[in-house]
Amino acid sequence: MFTFFRLVFFTLFVLVNLEAGSYKQNISKYNEARKNYAVIIGKNNKHKEIKYLKKLIYYGTKLKKNVSRYKKELKRLDKNSIITVPVKRKAPKSKYSIKSVIQSDNQITIMFNKNITKKDIRYFTKKGKGNFQYIFDINGRFKDAKPTILIINDIDRVKIVQYRFKTLRISIINKYRLKPIYIIGNKKIIIRVKSIKKRKKKVVYIPSISTKIKRKTIVIDAGHGGKDVGAVGSFRRYEKTVTLNIGKYLYRILKQNGYSVYLTRSRDKYVSLRYRTKLANRKNADMFISIHANAAPKSKVRTGRGIETYFLSPARSARAKRVAAKENKGDMGSMGWSSQSAFLTVLNQGKITASNKMAIDIQKNMLYSLRQRYGAKTIRDGGVREGPFWVLVGAQMPSVLIEVGYISHPSEGKRIYTSKYQKLISKAISNGIDSYFLKNQ
Ligand SMILES: [Zn+2]
Structure with missing residues (x-):
C-alpha cells in the first residue's frame, strides 16, 4: 500500500515568481482556513474538509509553515488532489549596473561598473522582419537596464534591455546589412559600425538608463x-x-x-x-x-x-x-x-x-x-x-x-x-x- 501511495503522491507544484499576495493577507486567509477546518473536522463532510485543507496547504506554504500533516490528511481523503502554490521569489540582488551610454555617429559605448570579458559576451546575428539584427548578449543582471532605444546616425535602432534574468541584450537593428565590430575594454563595450551609406537621419537619443549626468x-x-x-x-x-x-x-x-x-x-x-x-x-x-x-x-x-x-x-x-x-x-x-x-x-x-x-x-x-x-x-x-x-x-x-x-x-x-x-x-x-x-x- 505504501508504494502505491507514493506513486500517486500528490504533486505540489511550486511556481516561481508569481504574485504571492501580501503577507498580512496570507496570514488572515491561513487562520481563517484553520478555524473553518477545526469546525468541520469530524463532521463527516469530506468535501469541505478537503476544501479547507487545500487552503491551509496553499497559504501555509506561502507562509513557509510546516504543512506536512495537512498534506498527509489531504492525501488520505483525496489521493489525486493536486495543489499549486505560487511562491514569491526573493527580489534578485544585482550588483551590476550600467554607468552610462555614450553615442556618436556610428558608435556606442556602454560603460558598466564591472569588468566585461570575452567570456561574458555572446555575439550573433539574426534576420528580422525587413531588417538585420546584430545581437550582443552580456552575462549578468544589471540594475539600471530599463528598456532603452537609441536612434543614431548610421544605425536605425539600438535596443538595450535586460532580456533574460541574467542576460543583458544589446541589439543593433538596421534596414541594411552592417558590419559591427566590438571592442571590450576596461569595464566597457564599444560597438562600432563601419561607416555605411550616409542617411539624413540625425542623432536622437531616448535614454531611460540613468546616465551619470551632474545634477542640472x-x-x-x-x-x-x-x-x-x-x-x-x-x-x-x-x-x-x-x-x-x-x-x-x-x-x-x-x-x-x-x-x-x-x-x-x-x-x-x-x-x-x-x-x-x-x-x-x-x-x-x-x-x-x-x-x-x-x-x-x-x-x-x-x-x-x-x-x-x-x-x-x-x-x-x-x-x-x-x-x-x-x-x-x-x-x-x-x-x-x-x-x-x-x-x-x-x-x-x-x-x-x-x-x-x-x-x-x-x-x-x-x-x-x-x-x-x-x-x-x-x-x-x-x-x-x-x-x-x-x-x-x-x-x-x-x-x-x-x-x-x-x-x-x-x-x-x-x-x-x-x-x-x-x-x-x-x-x-x-x-x-x-x-x-x-x-x-
Ligand atoms: Zn505664447
Whole structure:
C-alpha cells in the first residue's frame, strides 16, 4: 500500500515568481482556513474538509509553515488532489549596473561598473522582419537596464534591455546589412559600425538608463497665465492652459529623472516676462525652457500648424518676427523695442550656440515621438528657428522657446488640448534635454 501511495503522491507544484499576495493577507486567509477546518473536522463532510485543507496547504506554504500533516490528511481523503502554490521569489540582488551610454555617429559605448570579458559576451546575428539584427548578449543582471532605444546616425535602432534574468541584450537593428565590430575594454563595450551609406537621419537619443549626468537645474516657463490668456483657439481653448499643463508634466518627468526643476508658475496666474528669467538667473539654472502654443492669423487658420523651437538671436525672419511679436505682447518689459534690439546685438555668442544645439535636440525628439504616435503627415516640422523673444532676453543660460503646436488649427488645436498629447510632448522634451546634456557636459 505504501508504494502505491507514493506513486500517486500528490504533486505540489511550486511556481516561481508569481504574485504571492501580501503577507498580512496570507496570514488572515491561513487562520481563517484553520478555524473553518477545526469546525468541520469530524463532521463527516469530506468535501469541505478537503476544501479547507487545500487552503491551509496553499497559504501555509506561502507562509513557509510546516504543512506536512495537512498534506498527509489531504492525501488520505483525496489521493489525486493536486495543489499549486505560487511562491514569491526573493527580489534578485544585482550588483551590476550600467554607468552610462555614450553615442556618436556610428558608435556606442556602454560603460558598466564591472569588468566585461570575452567570456561574458555572446555575439550573433539574426534576420528580422525587413531588417538585420546584430545581437550582443552580456552575462549578468544589471540594475539600471530599463528598456532603452537609441536612434543614431548610421544605425536605425539600438535596443538595450535586460532580456533574460541574467542576460543583458544589446541589439543593433538596421534596414541594411552592417558590419559591427566590438571592442571590450576596461569595464566597457564599444560597438562600432563601419561607416555605411550616409542617411539624413540625425542623432536622437531616448535614454531611460540613468546616465551619470551632474545634477542640472532647469527652469520651465509655462507661457502666459492669468489675465494674459495667450492665443485663443476655437471653443475657448486658451494657450495659457496648454502651457501650464505641459509645464507641469515636464516638471514631473524632469524631477523623476533627477534634475533640479523650477516652474515660473504652477497655477493660472499672471507672471511678468521679466520675473520668469529672473527666477532662472536666481536659481542659477543651466537651462531655461519657455512653453507656448502658436496661432495663425485668421486667414490662415486651416493651414497654420506644426511644431517649432526658437532660440534667441538678433536674426529676424518675417515668421520669427511675427511669432516673437505675438509672444512679446504680454509684457514688453521696461525696455522699448530699440533698446531691446541694442541688447540683442550684444548677445553672448556662446549662449546662442548652446541654445541652438539645445533647440535642435528638443525639436528632433518632439518630432520623433509625436510622429510615432500620430503619423509623420500629421505632425509638421516647423523647424528650429531664431528670433528675438523678449522672455529669453534676460536669461543668462541657454534658453529656448517651444511652440508645441497651433491652437488655432481645427484638428491640431483640439489635439494639443488633450492630456495624451501634452504628456507625450513633455516626455519628448525631456528626452531632448537628456540628449543635449549628454552631448554637452
Ligand atoms: Zn505664447
